[in-house]
Amino acid sequence: MLDLQKYSCLGAALRDALERFGSETCLIEADRDREKTRLTYSDFKEISMPLARALEDAEFDAGDRAAILMTNQSKWLLSAYAVFYSGGVLVPLDYKLTADEQLQLLEHSKAKVLVVEYYLWRAITRSPEFQNIKTKLVLVTEAPLGAELAGGFRWEDFKRKGTPDFMMRQRDDVACIVYSSGTGGRPKGCVLTHENYLEQCRALTAWYPFWPGVRYLSILPTNHAIDFMVGFIGPFICGACVVHLRTLRPEFVRDAFVRYRITYVALVPMIVKNLERGVRAKFDELPSWKRAILNRMIGLNKMLTRNKARPKLSRMLLPQVHRGFGGELLALITGGAFMEPATMQFFYDLGVPVVNGYGLTEAGTALTLNDLKPFRADTVGKPLPGVELRVLSPNEEGIGEIAARSKTVMSHYLDDPELTLETIVDGWLLTGDLGRFDSSGHLQLFGRKKNMIVTEGGKNIYPEDIEAVFDGLPVKEFCVFAANYVWPQKELGREMLVMALRLEQNQRFDSKLLEEMGARNRRLADFKRVGGYVIWEKDFPRTASMKIKRQALAEELRKTVERTGVVKL
Amino acid sequence: MPTAEQTLEEILTLAAAHFKVPREKLRPDDDFFKTLGIDSLQTLDLLTKLENHFHVELPDYELQGVSDFRTLAGKIQARL
Numbered sequence: 001m002l003d004l005q006k007y008s009c010l011g012a013a014l015r016d017a018l019e020r021f022g023s024e025t026c027l028i029e030a031d032r033d034r035e036k037t038r039l040t041y042s043d044f045k046e047i048s049m050p051l052a053r054a055l056e057d058a059e060f061d062a063g064d065r066a067a068i069l070m071t072n073q074s075k076w077l078l079s080a081y082a083v084f085y086s087g088g089v090l091v092p093l094d095y096k097l098t099a100d101e102q103l104q105l106l107e108h109s110k111a112k113v114l115v116v117e118y119y120l121w122r123a124i125t126r127s128p129e130f131q132n133i134k135t136k137l138v139l140v141t142e143a144p145l146g147a148e149l150a151g152g153f154r155w156e157d158f159k160r161k162g163t164p165d166f167m168m169r170q171r172d173d174v175a176c177i178v179y180s181s182g183t184g185g186r187p188k189g190c191v192l193t194h195e196n197y198l199e200q201c202r203a204l205t206a207w208y209p210f211w212p213g214v215r216y217l218s219i220l221p222t223n224h225a226i227d228f229m230v231g232f233i234g235p236f237i238c239g240a241c242v243v244h245l246r247t248l249r250p251e252f253v254r255d256a257f258v259r260y261r262i263t264y265v266a267l268v269p270m271i272v273k274n275l276e277r278g279v280r281a282k283f284d285e286l287p288s289w290k291r292a293i294l295n296r297m298i299g300l301n302k303m304l305t306r307n308k309a310r311p312k313l314s315r316m317l318l319p320q321v322h323r324g325f326g327g328e329l330l331a332l333i334t335g336g337a338f339m340e341p342a343t344m345q346f347f348y349d350l351g352v353p354v355v356n357g358y359g360l361t362e363a364g365t366a367l368t369l370n371d372l373k374p375f376r377a378d379t380v381g382k383p384l385p386g387v388e389l390r391v392l393s394p395n396e397e398g399i400g401e402i403a404a405r406s407k408t409v410m411s412h413y414l415d416d417p418e419l420t421l422e423t424i425v426d427g428w429l430l431t432g433d434l435g436r437f438d439s440s441g442h443l444q445l446f447g448r449k450k451n452m453i454v455t456e457g458g459k460n461i462y463p464e465d466i467e468a469v470f471d472g473l474p475v476k477e478f479c480v481f482a483a484n485y486v487w488p489q490k491e492l493g494r495e496m497l498v499m500a501l502r503l504e505q506n507q508r509f510d511s512k513l514l515e516e517m518g519a520r521n522r523r524l525a526d527f528k529r530v531g532g533y534v535i536w537e538k539d540f541p542r543t544a545s546m547k548i549k550r551q552a553l554a555e556e557l558r559k560t561v562e563r564t565g566v567v568k569l
Numbered sequence: 570m571p572t573a574e575q576t577l578e579e580i581l582t583l584a585a586a587h588f589k590v591p592r593e594k595l596r597p598d599d600d601f602f603k604t605l606g607i608d609s610l611q612t613l614d615l616l617t618k619l620e621n622h623f624h625v626e627l628p629d630y631e632l633q634g635v636s637d638f639r640t641l642a643g644k645i646q647a648r649l
Contacts, residue, residue, distance in 0.1 A: 119630050250610055270610060274611070
């Protein structure tokens with residue numbers, strides 16, 4: 001791999017990687033069982049240059065921002081490289097947001113350029129908010145010939161030859177603005193520098209290296225901090241190969257493991273659980289005598305890997321299981337949300353090491369990772385090299401808020417100095433997560449101090465952002481909370497949003513109101529929906545400026561209503 | 570070609586069989602995430618079954634924002 005200490009920016013490191021690993025395969029893109037693209041590092045360089053040229057022609061200067069709005073595919077990485085090559089700041093946007101939300105973040109980021117997939121662009125152009133778009137250049141990928149692009153240009157039409165000027169950036173220059181959440185409310189644009197990424201990459205690859213021949217299956221959205229690092233920067237810096245699938249259909253994901261002999265994959269808990277269901281279903285289909293043999297082999301593997309993962313030995317003991325994963329899988333990397341220890345243990349016992357960690361967008365990618373020495377499903381691992389963690393104001397059990405200091409911690413929140421000051425105090429990032437260290441230095445998490453949830457799909461949802469959809473609900477007042485914020489539990493999981501409702505005097509909670517709540521809830525993406533409600537009999541406590549005192553209301557709710565009193569919506 | 574109503578009925582029957590719930594529990598405008606208690610990946614699994622049944626191919630993005638059987642049926646009907 002490249003010695004990242006020598007580099008001042010991602011563009012320079014990636015440029016050298018493309019030269020150094022020229023003939024190695026860097027990208028494979030498949031749609032279902034059809035392979036669409038296979039590129040070497042040299043091909044990648046050749047294809048990305050016309051795009052860098054297009055940016056240059058559009059007077060895209062160093063420090064200008066370019067947003068990417070695409071599903072995982074080769075053009076995501078090609079476009080990102082062209083932006084870094086041109087000295088630009090990348091703004092990866094979440095393709096799962098609604099068009100209005102995407103437009104809101106585009107405006108907030110002040111992106112000059114947008115690279116977008118055709119079907120996403122089509123949705124954006126149909127939004128009433130589209131008329132206010134200020135992006136100067138829009139490059140639309142995979143648009144059908146002759147399609148109306150509403151001022152956009154076809155990505156594939158940029159073919160001008162020649163090498164544009166490379167724009168060098170410094171370590172403390174901004175590399176990316178990544179939105180950790182905040183649509184509908186207060187956008188949280190994490191401003192991350194080149195140093196943040198170079199140091200994060202160094203730390204991660206020190207524990208889990210890539211090398212030419214390694215194949216990483218990219219399933220998590222590349223706009224997510226984890227996939228951006230382990231599905232782009234990390235593999236490219238080391239000459240490895242990234243495999244993109246244009247579908248998340250479980251059956252094709254399972255096929256891809258085998259077809260491309262995947263080495264690493266990063267998954268959110270929802271997908272790992274789905275995989276577990278698939279594997280268990282296969283086990284259940286076995287005749288009882290085969291199942292008995294399998295159980296014995298799993299038991300033996302469990303015993304032999306108790307202190308250390310032994311992938312080669314596990315493959316010999318459980319060949320049929322490992323063939324299902326392609327036979328070369330070294331680790332399932334999980335993160336982004338709470339992962340049930342039992343699921344992790346299930347895979348580990350089959351000889352598929354599960355590398356769980358803990359991180360947040362504000363800290364680059366990961367702060368801790370399990371080093372598998374030994375595997376600990378009950379923790380999120382140890383701090384990565386260069387990461388300092390401490391527990392603030394621990395209680396009698398040693399549990400307190402986790403604070404982090406590292407070269408990977410973001411510079412600030414975009415255009416929000418107040419929130420930055422609240423979040424980074426004396427150089428320490430206050431994570432809002434509660435945890436403690438055990439005697440062997442592993443971090444254990446116990447819940448959240450913040451009023452937010454993280455879904456099984458790894459999405460951060462802030463209740464304040466959800467409330468806009470319920471504006472005008474015919475009640476006196478309402479407020480949305482994370483259930484675990486109101487009723488803390490000493491573990492993660494069981495996360496849901498709960499609405500506290502205060503009815504008008506003499507108003508009754510009737511089926512009409514319930515229907516109205518349901519209809520509004522359905523306007524939200526499924527992972528953002530409110531899961532239940534409680535009727536509150538008193539006026540909400542408010543500040544002098546009439547804002548709801550959320551913390552005070554949460555405390556009153558906690559004292560008066562049991563969590564079991566929440567009615568499912 | 571089946572009518573839109575026939576397509577919808579077939580989808581409800583297939584979904585009930587796939588997730589092992591009584592057919593009469595499913596209604597066209599039900600939020601299937603809620604009624605069936607499934608996540609988005611399980612929905613994709615169902616979609617694969619439906620594609621095989623109707624001999625159509627729907628890209629994942631067609632499902633974005635779809636949470637009721639009637640809309641899903643409309644997407645499939647459009648490709649028949």
